[in-house]
Amino acid sequence: MSGFDSIVDQESVVRRLFRINRKGNIPHALLFTGLEGVGKRQTAKVFAMTCNCLRGNRSSHGSGDDPTASPAEAESTALPCGECRTCRKIDAELHPDIIFIQPQKGTIKISQIRDLCHILSMKPYEAKQRVVIISDAQTMNPEAGNALLKLLEEPPDGTLLILTAPHTQNLLPTIISRCQHIRFKPISQKTLIPLLIDEYGIHTEEAEILGALANGSLTKARSLVETGWIPQRNWILGVLGYEKTNSTGLEDADLSLAFSERIARQKDKIPDVLDIFMSWFRDLMIYPLAPEKIINKDLVDHIQNISRRMDACSVLSKFEAVQKARTMIDGNANPRLTLDVMMTRLMAK
Numbered sequence: 001m002s003g004f005d006s007i008v009d010q011e012s013v014v015r016r017l018f019r020i021n022r023k024g025n026i027p028h029a030l031l032f033t034g035l036e037g038v039g040k041r042q043t044a045k046v047f048a049m050t051c052n053c054l055r056g057n058r059s060s061h062g063s064g065d066d067p068t069a070s071p072a073e074a075e076s077t078a079l080p081c082g083e084c085r086t087c088r089k090i091d092a093e094l095h096p097d098i099i100f101i102q103p104q105k106g107t108i109k110i111s112q113i114r115d116l117c118h119i120l121s122m123k124p125y126e127a128k129q130r131v132v133i134i135s136d137a138q139t140m141n142p143e144a145g146n147a148l149l150k151l152l153e154e155p156p157d158g159t160l161l162i163l164t165a166p167h168t169q170n171l172l173p174t175i176i177s178r179c180q181h182i183r184f185k186p187i188s189q190k191t192l193i194p195l196l197i198d199e200y201g202i203h204t205e206e207a208e209i210l211g212a213l214a215n216g217s218l219t220k221a222r223s224l225v226e227t228g229w230i231p232q233r234n235w236i237l238g239v240l241g242y243e244k245t246n247s248t249g250l251e252d253a254d255l256s257l258a259f260s261e262r263i264a265r266q267k268d269k270i271p272d273v274l275d276i277f278m279s280w281f282r283d284l285m286i287y288p289l290a291p292e293k294i295i296n297k298d299l300v301d302h303i304q305n306i307s308r309r310m311d312a313c314s315v316l317s318k319f320e321a322v323q324k325a326r327t328m329i330d331g332n333a334n335p336r337l338t339l340d341v342m343m344t345r346l347m348a349k
Contacts, residue, residue, distance in 0.1 A: 003079045004046050007039045008218055009191040010184055017043070017182075018079070021050050026129060027180045028155035031137075031171075032164045034184025037219025040164040043184075044133045048098050049080035049090045051129035051160070086127075097127030102135040110143035117147070120156045130159045137163035138170040145172050152178040186216020200225050205298055212295045213279060232269075233276045233296070242280065242302070256347055260339035270335060274326045277346075281319035284310060314348075321345035 004014050020026065030047075032040040080087045089095040099119065101112055116132060124130045140148065149172060152161065161179075168176050192211040195218070196202060202210075202225065210229060214221035236242075239259060263273050283294040287307045294303060307315070325342040329335055 003049070003082045004043075005079075007043050007046065008195065009187040010039055010043065013043060013182055013184055017047050017050070021047075026051060026160055028159070029152055029161040029163065029179040031168070031176060031179035031181045032162060032184060033167050033181065035186055035215070035217050036166060037214075037217030037221075038184045038187055039218070040184055041133065041135055044131075044162040044164065045090060045093075045098075046080065047162070048095075048129075048131035048133070048160075049082070049087045051131065052086050052090065052095075052098075052127050053080040054084040054086050055081045095127065097124040097130045099130075099132045100135070101132065103139040106139060108134070108137070108140040108144050110141065110147050113140075113144045113147040113151070117151055120151070120159055124158065128158075130156075132159065132161045134161065134163045136165065137175075138165040138167075140171075145175065149174055149178075187214075187218050188216070192216075192218065192221050196221055196225060206230060209295055209297060213275065227272065229272060229276075232272060233279075236273065236276055237280070237299075242306070253344075253347060256343040257340060260343045261336065264336035264339050267335060270329060270339075271326075274322055274329075277322040278319065278326075281315055281322065284315045285312065285319065288312075317348070318346050 004017075007014060030044075032044060034040055082088075082091065086095065090098050093100060099116065101108060101116060104112070120130070120132075134148075152175060155161070163171075163175075163179060165171060168181070189208070189211040192214060193204070193207045196207040196210060197204060199222075210221055210224045213224055213229070240256070263270060279295045283296050283299075283303050284307045286293055287303050291300070291304070294300065296303065321342050325338050328338045
């Protein structure tokens, strides 16, 4: 799938872009905001294809004239064919007039925006509508942001800039005001669960757990499956004793600190490990009030037994310890020291 059928659970976004294309009044700039992994960048690519498809805009027939048409009906008349030479080049990110900009080492620098301005000062090679897609626009440093603002104030003819960001924070208000803002919603679990089952052949119970953990992000849901989140969770809970129905875990200080040492050496694994801890303590807090809302549904018996023996204040304290460790590590604190402190707090009764 290379058209808007590749965009999951964003019907209002598809409908709005369909209307923009149908009216032929393409704005100079769009701002797509929403969680990571909800399809912002892919949607930007597909809209670039829509604007340049060699088979033309077919929106003057059938449901294309109907503003109430469903996204699926609109796709059949107004969206890119995905098969012509232009569509294939854009989909493969090889089209010379569809320009992709993304952070370099976490930042979009002014040199990247200056290079973009130089490119835009020249005529496009072949595109009807030149499109610039700036991913993670919130990572622009101040100089890059100001340079982009000047570009938005005097946009080149026939050029559309699409910025993507999680939200409007960390973007200059003057940049936001010069863009048409389109918000992407989190992908519902109702949509995520069957997608994971179809794509990976996993069991419904596993898909439900990972769908809940993904928090509306298809990218995160796929990553959880591909990195083996559930086997990793089972290993962690087993090592630390949480799988024992007669134990609240973390009774051996040496084992706990050895565990933090091992995890600290695998920095890329730390976020997943903290997610596992947070989902576990969250479930222990929630179970007495709303057992149907726990995430780790396959461990309901363990959660039930442990939640009965652990004081609610103790569980909350442990959850906050993990939450604090995550905040500190996100702020570049020393991983080993931070995890040691966390594990010590988790051992407290």
